[in-house]
Amino acid sequence: MSMIKVPGTGADGWRCGPCDADMVMKAVDLTYLNSRFTVELPVCPECGYVFIPESLATGKMHQVEQLLEDK
């Protein structure tokens, strides 16, 4: 499946604490109900911690969740 890029998605200044590393954009699998998406998200290159920015969580991600629920 092709990777989804959401404009404006970035690390927003957040870095991984324990690894002391800057986040890089990587393909991450997200699932909700019976759907699966591959989205480019900020990820720690060392430990793999994924960052979901507030704007994404309350924006596009929320819209997709509502759509999948037929809400």
Add this chain to the structure above:
Amino acid sequence: MEQAELRQWENKCIQEESPKCAAACPLHVDARECCSLLAVGRVDKAWAVLAKTMPLPGILARTCDAPCKAACLRGEKGGPIEMGALERFLADAAQAPKLPRPLPRNGKSVAVIGGSMTGLCAAWEIARKGFAVTVYCDEPEIGFELPEGVLDSEIAAMSRMGVDLERGASLTPDLVQAQLEERDAVFVDSDGVPEAVLYFGEPDEVTLGTNSLGLFASRTGETSPVFQAAAGRRGANSIMRFSQGVSMVKSRELEGPYDTRLYTNVSKVEPVAPVPVDGGYDEASAVKEASRCLKCDCMECVKGCVYLKHYKHYPKVYVRQVYNNEAIVRGTRQANKMINSCMLCGLCDTVCPEDFAMGDVCLEARRNMIDKGTMPPSAHEFALRDMAFADGDKCALARHAPGTNESEYVFFPGCQLTATDPGGAERAYADLRERLGKVGLILRCCGAPAAWSGRDALFKESLAELKTSWEELGSPRIIAACPSCIKILREAMPEAEIVSHWSILSALGLPETALKTGGTLAVNDPCAAREDGALRADVRGLLDALGVAMVEPEYTGELTQCCGYGGLLNDVNPELGQTAAKARADAVDEDYVTYCAMCREMIARTGKAAMHLYDLIYPGRNRAGTRPTPGHSERRENRVHLREKLLRELWSEADGVAAEDFENIRVACTEAGAAAMEERRILTSDVQKVLLQAEKSGKHLVHGETGRFLASFRPAVVTYWVEYEQTDEGYLVHNTWCHRMKIQGGQP
């Protein structure tokens, strides 16, 4: 919902039924539409409404005797619309519209015998249906004075439609019989021929048929021009059916004037007298008169309900949307939110002349969605979690009164009261024990969130637990304070005796703590009290005893409006819930008093002073009406602390429930952080779980500039993110958000 059920519901909603004028008109001219257009100066369009349905409009508009006036509801408020005068104005002033094309010629022919209004209208209508028509008459005879050229103009129009006029014909029975043999049908204008021609007896009143097949005739003695025209139309309809060999009678009930089911409430209409007609209207006076039209429609339920108004239609449309929504197998279901937003309060059912109950439709639809697995998971989740919490170890309790092992009564305050006014609940219980005696206590939810969300199985489970607790206490009489609890439990537990605290207080009298400072308050009846007249009376009796002067909002008692919490609206659609609360708040100038904890919260959150009856009878620290409204987390804490306190003080028991790890995490919030938690329904416990996880795993993000930390955790079906800094006192939360989508790959 089956199709048959859909039709029943659609049929109940009368919004699309004809206004009285159109129903009373034997031609069903839409006078409402005509006035609507004329009132905004669209003279030609207004005339087109008449000309497109009337036969010989140039004549009929000038002679019409307007039977609609007798039915016009404006008649009750100043005087009926002067439709006749408006018709005459339009006939003179307007441009003739393009008439709809007649049906294609069908190769059949009809003779009309007699050229008075009935015969000419019959010819007009028959020609429009595609027949070739010949009118036999001496002279076309209208019997009214008409301006020069009008009759000729209409006859010319008829001629263009394919009507031949045989002037100077000799009208005899022989003519009729000869035409019967030659033509496909004959129509006799009984008032336009000599009596001798009427050899065939009185025609049938439904079809205008006679015992000579193919011979139709108007019934004698009709003097009203518009009824004459209607007779011509009826004859034409019969001839059409006869020639096609289809039923002569089916579906003709609405052909003549009938009583419409449309109901229009005119109680608030100001009387305005008709514009005097004198010699006739000019455009200015015609427009003014047309503006007096009430534009009759129903919309009674929509008028009183924020939810029904919000979706911009009315129940007949909504129920079809619900039906269509259920029918979708693949594809998006757009109406889920609408289905989940009904407050299930019963107001529409009460005001509707046909008892349309949107609540019944929506609740059934919700049950259906649960059965089929199409209910959006997030719709009611927060409310159900809250219910589960209220029924969980930390909040639930069932005990006999301290120092006893049997209960005559048990107090059931309900989960909302303990969440919002735990002090009031405590004082109420103390009073009951003191003045009534053996009163036990059950703390839990009555199951309303499960019932309202269509989750019948969950409701039954919860009910079973409740019953077990109740039976273990010896099945005592239940004293409930919340009208929703009372309603739900009375229906679910018919074996139990459930009495309202208000009725107990009416019998016992007010306690000494009661504030008899009087004042004027508006009474808000919770929607669950709609059908409980005794409950509403008990409350008013208590308010009276408190010296309160009561003001009733317009929608009160049986007609009360929901505060926005009912049916879980405020959980499903917080914005609409708040709109409903605001509408309720704005309905009166005075401060409100109510007797449901959630009504009080919803109204108080809009900024209006509102009190629960306990604030007057069992007052606490705050001045009545100013008790603060707790946020989501505080509500939970209130329930937990109340249980702990009562166990300790009344039953000398330690809590017995171990604190969970995360509860030791000390959390404070900035204003922004607290606001984010409240709006996004993120509880303190959720934040604590994230912070605990961050401690355990060591995983967190740090911000390059602010130095703050960010951590996440997914306890169940939602992932929470918390932005924080560490302080001496623990954690300070700056911001928090959440999402339901899961990150694959094991990030906890």
Add this chain to the structure above:
Amino acid sequence: MPLASSPLWEREELRAVAGETLRPGGFELTDRAAEHIGLVPGQWVLDVGAGLGATVSRLRSRYGVRAWGVEQSAAQLARADGQPGLVQGRGDRLPFRDGTFDALFCECVFSLFDDRSGGLSEFHRVIRPGGFLVLSDLCASGSPTSGGESCADRAVPLDDTVRLVRDNDFAIDLLEDHTAHLRDLAARLAWTGEGASCGCGRGLGYFLMIAQKQGAD
């Protein structure tokens, strides 16, 4: 029970009370049957026991069907005064070819037939396959009496009629009790002092039956 000097249905009082149609319910059952069957213009319909021709007139003027009436009594026909569609004849010897009619009405007359089975078989003959028989009449709640001149005296238990209709190759489509109409007529007759002697309403019921001749075209 004293016998009337002329048949009840020929007497002034009954006509005045029952109206043009000499039977309980007037046109209500006729209309009910016509609409149930779905009569349309062009169809052929026979009324057996047409009396003054009121039903024939109704069927023509309201339903637009080619309605004909057969009436045994010359006196009645004379009073019908030139109304189209009426012929003299007996119900058990109908002057029509086989399979002529889409529907046959026999209202409040069947109980007067001496030979009911013969009558039904004649009805069967003149109705086309798939056509309808509309039978409305009195029926008895108790045991039938034999002889007697008025329709009330000759009422028969409904089950007997049902069996007879089936035996003559009709399938029953609709069977309804309309005793209320009978009671209403009896009550109205009581005003003219005839209630006791006609027996209407005592141990009697009234039914509407719609049956279909088997073997559609």
